[in-house]
Amino acid sequence: MPRSLWNGTIAFGMVRVPVKLYSATESKAVRFRERHATDGSAIEHRRVCVQEGKEVPYGETVKGFEVSSGSYVTLSKEEIAAADGPGAHMIEIEHFAGREEIDPVYYDRAYRLGPGKLGDDSYLLLHAALKRSERVGIGRFVFHNPAHLVALRATDEVIAMHTMRFADELVPSSDLEIPTPQRKPSKPEVSAARALVEQLSSSFQPQEYEDTYRAALLELIERKARGETIAAPEPEEIAPEDDLLGALQASLERQGRSPRAKAKKSKAKTDRPSSGKKAVAGSSR
Amino acid sequence: MPTTRPLWSGSLSFGLLNVPVTLHSATRDRDVHFQLLHAPDCSPIETRRVCSAEEKPVPWPEIARGYELDDGSWVLLSDEDLQAAAPRQSRTIDIERFVEVAEIDPVYFDRSYLLVPADEGAARAYALLSETMRDSHKAALGRFVLRAKERLVGIRVRDGALTLTTMLFGDEVRSTEEIAAEIEAAEPPREQVDSAIAVIEELSVEFDPALYRDEHRAHLKRIIKRKQQGKKIAAPPPAKEPVTTTAPDLMGALEESLARIRRETKKPKKAVARARSHARSR
Numbered sequence: 001m002p003r004s005l006w007n008g009t010i011a012f013g014m015v016r017v018p019v020k021l022y023s024a025t026e027s028k029a030v031r032f033r034e035r036h037a038t039d040g041s042a043i044e045h046r047r048v049c050v051q052e053g054k055e056v057p058y059g060e061t062v063k064g065f066e067v068s069s070g071s072y073v074t075l076s077k078e079e080i081a082a083a084d085g086p087g088a089h090m091i092e093i094e095h096f097a098g099r100e101e102i103d104p105v106y107y108d109r110a111y112r113l114g115p116g117k118l119g120d121d122s123y124l125l126l127h128a129a130l131k132r133s134e135r136v137g138i139g140r141f142v143f144h145n146p147a148h149l150v151a152l153r154a155t156d157e158v159i160a161m162h163t164m165r166f167a168d169e170l171v172p173s174s175d176l177e178i179p180t181p182q183r184k185p186s187k188p189e190v191s192a193a194r195a196l197v198e199q200l201s202s203s204f205q206p207q208e209y210e211d212t213y214r215a216a217l218l219e220l221i222e223r224k225a226r227g228e229t230i231a232a233p234e235p236e237e238i239a240p241e242d243d244l245l246g247a248l249q250a251s252l253e254r255q256g257r258s259p260r261a262k263a264k265k266s267k268a269k270t271d272r273p274s275s276g277k278k279a280v281a282g283s284s285r
Numbered sequence: 286m287p288t289t290r291p292l293w294s295g296s297l298s299f300g301l302l303n304v305p306v307t308l309h310s311a312t313r314d315r316d317v318h319f320q321l322l323h324a325p326d327c328s329p330i331e332t333r334r335v336c337s338a339e340e341k342p343v344p345w346p347e348i349a350r351g352y353e354l355d356d357g358s359w360v361l362l363s364d365e366d367l368q369a370a371a372p373r374q375s376r377t378i379d380i381e382r383f384v385e386v387a388e389i390d391p392v393y394f395d396r397s398y399l400l401v402p403a404d405e406g407a408a409r410a411y412a413l414l415s416e417t418m419r420d421s422h423k424a425a426l427g428r429f430v431l432r433a434k435e436r437l438v439g440i441r442v443r444d445g446a447l448t449l450t451t452m453l454f455g456d457e458v459r460s461t462e463e464i465a466a467e468i469e470a471a472e473p474p475r476e477q478v479d480s481a482i483a484v485i486e487e488l489s490v491e492f493d494p495a496l497y498r499d500e501h502r503a504h505l506k507r508i509i510k511r512k513q514q515g516k517k518i519a520a521p522p523p524a525k526e527p528v529t530t531t532a533p534d535l536m537g538a539l540e541e542s543l544a545r546i547r548r549e550t551k552k553p554k555k556a557v558a559r560a561r562s563h564a565r566s567r
Binding site: 001002012013014015016022023024025026027028029030031032033034035036037038039040041042043044045046047048049050051052056060061062063064065066067072073074075078079080082093094095096097098100101102103104105106107110112114115120121122123124125126128129130132133135137138140147149155156157158160162164165166167168169170171172173176177178179180181182183184185189190193194196197198200201202203204206207208209210211212213216217219220221224225230231242244247248250251252254255 | 299300301302309310311312313314315317318319320321322323324325326327328329330331332333334335336337338339343346347348349350351352353354358359360361362363365366367369370371380381382383384385387388389390391392393394397399401402405406408409410411412413414416417418420421423426434435436437443444445446448450452453454455456457458459461462463464465467468469470471472473477478481482484485486488489490491492494495496497498499500501505508509512513518519535538539541542543545546
């Protein structure tokens with residue numbers, strides 16, 4: 001059984017659901033530590049007072065908010081904690097919204113909730129109600145310090161929780177001024193693009209995606225440990241595409257010749273067409 | 286064209302089509318940031334990287350990534366080494382397949398970015414792909430290299446723009462089996478679930494992200510202001526232990542919830558929801 005991060009209670013109307021919080025994810029990324037390139041020794045991070053140029057023990061530090069250049073308001077841990085207010089160990093559901101209404105871009109970190117002590121009945125009730133109503137509970141969660149906004153949704157078996165981003169933390173796409181094309185895509189282009197999307201469609205099977213990079217990195221580390229020199233890859237050239245319809249039709253034909261070949265592709269990286277080939281095909285029209 | 290500098294530029298590759306695009310962050314940091322200060326004189330504290338053997342500060346170009354082997358020895362890797370490990374080149378996002386947007390559990394999504402056509406010429410192919418994906422409710426799955434690391438990404442249309450989200454691999458998402466296996470109670474009776482859904486429906490609103498403010502951020506800013514004025518900051522009162530409702534009271538708690546919410550719902554639903562969230566923030 002994984003260790004729970006937190007024990008608390010969901011408040012849903014007058015119903016109290018004791019829950020335990022678990023992390024939903026675990027990074028499998030290859031972790032590095034900083035080392036000195038010249039002699040390979042460990043790098044230490046030291047807190048140094050800019051004024052005195054001397055190392056400062058953590059106990060002598062305080063957090064400051066810069067109100068104007070070089071001028072700080074200092075806050076103690078207790079004062080920063082005061083910003084949280086009461087309500088720790090409680091997830092209070094404020095609203096419910098339809099599952100499809102919330103774009104996943106609002107979801108930040110993912111957790112799972114399991115029932116807490118004496119909480120099985122109320123937990124199962126909330127799970128069943130979320131599942132059948134296809135709604136997501138939106139509430140406030142206090143963990144360590146910040147009062148996160150969270151979303152609670154039912155998966156097949158458990159209640160999943162995501163911390164949420166606030167609206168002003170998202171960049172509106174209007175900020176990026178996406179240019180509108182001078183000529184709209186033509187009907188044949190639209191239908192060719194649709195056909196290609198359909199051809200490449202399958203169901204989402206997360207276990208089909210392996211982190212081939214992770215494996216390649218570990219293999220490279222092994223080679224380097226044996227003293228081999230690693231050659232850097234050649235930079236590639238990509239030809240931009242002007243003839244949309246021509247490229248779409250050529251893609252459809254290529255797909256048609258090897259039906260379902262794509263579906264197996266991600267398993268074996270050697271089967272993938274190299275980007276080199278693609279660039280040639282793109283420029284040889 | 287976007288005014289912010291792109292994090293990456295390259296091309297979105299789909300069949301034999303290459304759409305030149307730039308990548309921008311879809312999120313921005315709004316947190317209140319603190320500087321670590323030296324308590325006696327309030328001068329700023331810097332973190333310095335020091336070589337433990339030489340006791341000398343180390344400039345950034347001399348920092349290498351080290352990986353510790355089982356025997357305790359270290360392998361040092363350069364940026365070029367990392368590039369060599371990426372099985373593909375770093376200038377394309379290769380779309381491998383399309384799936385239904387609704388099929389992807391959001392637990393797989395990590396960081397979000399926005400894709401923008403790199404030039405006027407790319408705008409047509411970009412529009413063609415985004416309109417096709419929007420109309421077919423599809424997300425594209427592919428891989429690309431960002432900051433010398435190959436990532437699995439999901440691309441979908443949101444608000445007229447192609448939104449790229451880095452994704453976790455299957456083995457990075459924990460199974461829910463162990464949590465589910467611990468549950469001993471039986472499925473709740475149908476009438477209880479009906480009542481719970483009635484409460485959910487009463488509290489339901491159309492999702493409007495503008496309804497929620499970062500209260501913590503706002504409160505922190507108020508505290509900074511008060512401190513600046515020389516006022517004392519009181520510690521928060523201790524949190525009360527919540528009362529746990531066990532099975533026999535569940536139905537009663539549901540009925541009371543419904544009665545309470547309905548008493549308040551004389552006003553239009555949305556106004557009530559807003560009033561409730563405001564009342565709570567005080």
